[in-house]
Amino acid sequence: MIKISKDLSDRGIKIACHVLKKRKPAEIKIPLFLNPVEWLKDILPDEMEVLNVLEGLWQEGILQEENNFYVIPYEFLYNIAEDQRRILCLPVEDNSIKVYIKAKGILGSSDFALIPDIYIKDEKMGPLDKRIKNVVSHNGCFYLIPLNLYSLLNEIDAYKPTADPLLQAKIIAKVKYKAKSANVTFDKFLESEEVYYSEKLDVDIVKHSDDHIQIVPVLGNEIDSLLKDSKDKVLKQHNTLYGEGIKRKRIFLEDRVVQNYNKILRQGHLKGTQIPRFLTNPYSILPEDIDLSNFSKRVKELGLKVYRANPYINIKRDKDSGWFDFEIGGIIHEDTGFSLDEDGDYIRKNELKNNAKIDVEEYRHLVQKAVESGEDYVNYKGNWVKIDREQASRFLNIVDNEQFRKTQRIDITRLPYVLKIYENIENLEYNETALSLKKQLTGDFSISDFGYPMYLKNCQLYEHQKEGFLWFKGLYENHMGGLLADDMGLGKTLQIISFLCYLKECNEIKPTLIIAPYTLLDVWESEIRKFSEITSVYRHTGYKRYKTPKLLKNYEITLTTYETLVRDQLLLGQIDWQAVVCDEAQKIKNSTTLTTTAVKALKARIKIAMTGTPVENNLGELWCIIDYVQPGLLSSYHEFRKTYQIPIEDAISNGSEAYVEVKNKLLNTIRPVYLRRVKDGILSLPAKNEFFLEVELTALQEKLYCQLIEDYKNKGKSESPLGVLQKLMELCAHPRLVRDEGEVNTFQLLSESGKLQRLIELLNEIKRRGEKAVIFTHYIKMQAILRKVIMDVFGINCPVINGSIKGDRMNVIDKFKESSGFGVIILSTRAAGVGITITEANNVIHYTRDWNPAVEKQATDRVYRIGQTREVNIYYPICISSRGKTVEERLNEVLQKKLQLLNEVIVPSRCLSITEENYDYLLQDFSDWSA
Incomplete structure (x- = not known):
């Protein structure tokens, strides 16, 4: 019997756990492996569930040790999930207060x-x-x-x-x-x-005319209403309106809010070329702590857009003569992340069509207007268009070359030279023909050409990593960008670092920019220092970051976040980077965001994107990333949707195989700038064996199964099908998850669940082989039952991991890995399936299934990955019955079909999850189950 006491201390809720042994209370320590197994063997599943949750909170740093007891600091109570608070009987937020x-x-x-x-x-x-x-x-x-x-x-x-x-x-x-x-x-x-206060500041935008907009500071409805008659009034921390005495109204503001309000007030009226400068970089005027998510919608409503006009080259090969015709001119792109409609098709009156081509004389006219005005923006058909005057000048000089002007044709032997001239023009748009010709001329790389870069250290590259290095090297030498979309765990970061070492060896690394989510900056910095001799690394974040390009250019590598890039795009956009690397490139998957606009505006000899999930919601995300690394390759988004996105996504939704041909055409188009490898067939890993184990439901489970279905039928449409599906899945795991009553000893727990019985048989086989096993289930109650039964049957205290493992709490995992012989660890499929490596185990048991095969695969990959030396056995126990197909059988069939799409990078990951469209199929056999 476990006794858990809770009391309020000065710092938090004090928790003490004791077990009665020989009539004396003995303290239970967290984590649980610190306790003798015999102390825990006889406790009840509900008590084990409580201890599991406490151990999970300890792993996450929420439960903290203090003077022989444990405490949950008061401020952490809001970070504990509601079901965990319920299990621990912790106070929950009470709205009656x-x-x-x-x-x-x-x-x-x-x-x-x-x-x-x-x-x-x-x-x-x-x-x-x-x-x-x-x-x-x-x-x-x-x-x-x-x-x-x-x-x-x-x-x-x-x-x-x-x-x-x-x-x-x-x-x-x-x-x-x-x-x-x-x-x-x-x-x-x-x-x-009548006193008023505001701790935050927002902004609105007013369009007076096409040539005049106003940025208006917003403090909240009440305060803005009070200030309506004095909109241009400079504010102080304390503001008194409408006189003194009982009629006065007073506004109090924090100093930071006052400063930002008055700054916007001073700079709020924008005219002429100030408008496009602001729309492409709002933080040139707005304070950094202004949230632009709602503001961008307002900009879109007003139809404010900015475009850029770049040189354009289209190469057409004459099939008969071997000569090439050049089509030249300008191409117009949208340059602000505020206003592109989601489908990219709808064009308002007077708006320019995205990716519209103009001939060279019209482009020359725009350039001349920019030169005469000395501005980077010119008005074209009522719209603001950005012109890079230096870039345009180089382009027109080439176009006006007498030899080129005479023929605008060139022999294939001269093509590499001409391409080299053109690619010196920043952001030059290539068409597919030009890029494929260039690939033909450069040839393929061979692994035999690999040599370790001089400044790489402390590592041995796998074959696929050597190929990745050579691929990057080839891209760089040919002025091309690339998307590295390798599967998780194949070492994308190390391949990038190897390439950066090559740039340092060539004395061409300075300056390089790496953009990543804030949580990954530490990883990048430590990996660079661990695997390379590159020491000139600067982290460009925070209020004290550098404000001039000169200082940034002194570093070989600058690390920054996407958010900082948006705020500092004028600063970072001035620098001629050797390389720009976008980690987690799904951050630039949406062409309508400020982040994507800022990234695409950067100048670089090579632009690299890296992500294992380039397509999450729709194929437009892949277009957007490719448009960053090699603009123009996939034409306009409008053309891409028509040619690839709609045919592929419609076919997948309809379950048709018709998408395969279109998919292959798309992959062939992007092949020169796109590299994706998956573990299977790449790593020299041992065999992976899958076993689908059929397990009969017990009589109790069949009885409860029928009752759940009858209850669902009687309720009609008042209950969601998802609700009954989840209850049936819980029942298949163990009846105690849906009905908790009666005896709770280990014998009773085993007799009630056929799946639990089969699990113990399986663990006995694994024990005889002297191997370790990982069990995945996301049900907290099931984790407690498993831990108790395994402890009583095998005499081992197996750890349970529900959430993230922080810092020194990795010793929970380490103890399991270091123990010799048979061992078991229980993990939550999603929460603990990421960031953990357990190659010491070679048996994986998915006791309950996740509704997305990608998540299950990621969980399995905690075991089946680099470092695994033994064959890996993966078990899926599936409940069956003579009455008809169970939900688990149907779910397995659906998951197996979706699994076929798992490695198809062009398939949105959302298409892999079980959705409402699958509910009817999962419920198809309900008529066979009658009480």
Whole structure:
């Protein structure tokens, strides 16, 4: 019997766990492997479930050890999932909690204060009740104050008594501001005080004309309404409106908000070329902490767009003569991430069509207008178009070359020279023919050509990584970009680092830019230092980051985030980068975002994208990434949708194989700039064996299965089919997940579930071989049952991993890996299936199935990956019955069909998940199950 006590301490909820042994309580330690197995063998599944959750919170750093007991800091309570709070009997947010706030004393007196009275279920907290931070104890029960209400109470707690009426009025304003989203009432005095406060600033946009827009600072409806008659008024931290006395209205603002408000007010009216400069880089005017997500919608509504015109070359080969005709001119692209419609098709009046071509004389006219005005933007048919004057000048000089002007034709022997001239023009648009010809001329790389770069260290590259290095080298030498879309675990980062070492060897690495999510910057920095002798690395983030290009150019590698790039695109866009690398390139999958626009505007000799999931929602994401690494290769998005996206996605949705031919055409088109390898067939890993084990439902399971179906039928459409499907899946795992009553000893638990019985048989086989096993299931209750039964049957305390493993808590995994012989670890399929390597195990058991085969594969890859030396056995126990097909059988059939699409990079990953479209098939056999 386990006793778990909870109490409130100054720092958090104090938790102590004890087990009664020989009539004496013994303390249970977290993590559980610190305890003797005999202490835990006789505990109940519900008690094991509690201990599992506590261990999971310890792994995530939420449960912390302190003076022989454990504590959950109060501020972490909001980070614990509701089902975990329920299992631990922790206080949950109670929306019945109300606060009545009254004033003590008068404004201007030193004894002025705000007194909050807290009501729980309409009962005022009494003298025997207590509150510590965000938890209140009332009538012997604990309650968690809702987060918004706790934020308000924090303001009152932080108030320091003063006789300054301004500071007193400010605390009233702040509390009333936070009370808008909380269950709060005020006394008559406080209610009558017309004080206002805002802790954030937004912006709106007003279009006066095509040549005049205004950026308007927004503080919130109430304050903006008060300021409507003085929109151009500079604000202070304390602002009094409408005179003094009882009619006055006072606005209080934080210093940061005041500064940003007044900055926007001063710079808000934009005219002429200021408009496109702002639309392509809003943070040139707006403060960094302004959220532009809603602002961008407003820009789109007003139809504000900016375009850029680049030189264009189209090469047509004469089939008979071997000569090439050159079509030259300009091509117009949309240059702002604000306003492109989702499908890219709808064009408003006077708008330019994206990827529209103009002839060379019209392009020359735009360039001349830019030169004469000395501006980078010119007005073209009522729209703003950006012209790179330096780029355009080089292009027109080539076009005006006498020999080229005479024929505009060239022999194949001269083609490489001409291409080299043209690719010196930044962002030159190539068509498919030019790129394929270039690939023919450069030839394929051979692994025999590989030599380790001089500055690479501490690693031996696999064959596929050597090929990746040579691929990057070839791209760079031929002024082409590339998308590396290797499967997870194939070492994309190391391939990039190898290439960067080659650039350093050629003395061409400075400056290089790597853009990645903030959480990966540490990984990049440590990997660069671990595997290379590149030491000139600078992290460009935070308020203290450099503000001039000269300083950035001094570093070989600059690391930054996508968010910082958007804010600093004018700064970073001035630099001629040798290479720009976009990690997790799905960040630029949407052509309508500021992030994508900022990335595509960067100048670089080679642009590299890397992601294992280039297509998540639709094929337009692949087009957008390819348009970054090699613009023009897939033509306009409009043409891409018509040629590839719609035919492929429609065919997949209809279950047709017709997409294969179109898919192959697409892959052939992007092949020169696209490299994807999957583990199967690449790594020299041992064999992977899959076993689908049929397991008969027990009589109890069949009885409950029929009852669940009858209940569902009787409720008609009032219950979601998803609800009954989930209950049936839980039942197949174990009846205790849907009905928890009766005896709970190990013998009873085994007798109730055919799948659990088969699991123990399987683990006995694995034990005889002296091997380790990993069991995947996401049901917390099932994890507790498994842990108890395995402990009672095999005498081992197997660890359970539910969430992320942080820092030194990896010793839970390490202890399992280091133990000799037979061992078992239980993992949550999704939460613990990422960031963990357990090649010491070679048996994987998917006790319950995930509804996306990609997630299951990723979980399996914790075991089947680089470092695995033994054959890997993967087991899928599936419940069957003589009454008819079970939900598990149907689910396995659907997953096997979806599995065929798993390695098809052009298939959106959303297409792999079980959706409502599959529910009818999963429920197809309900008529066979009658009670």
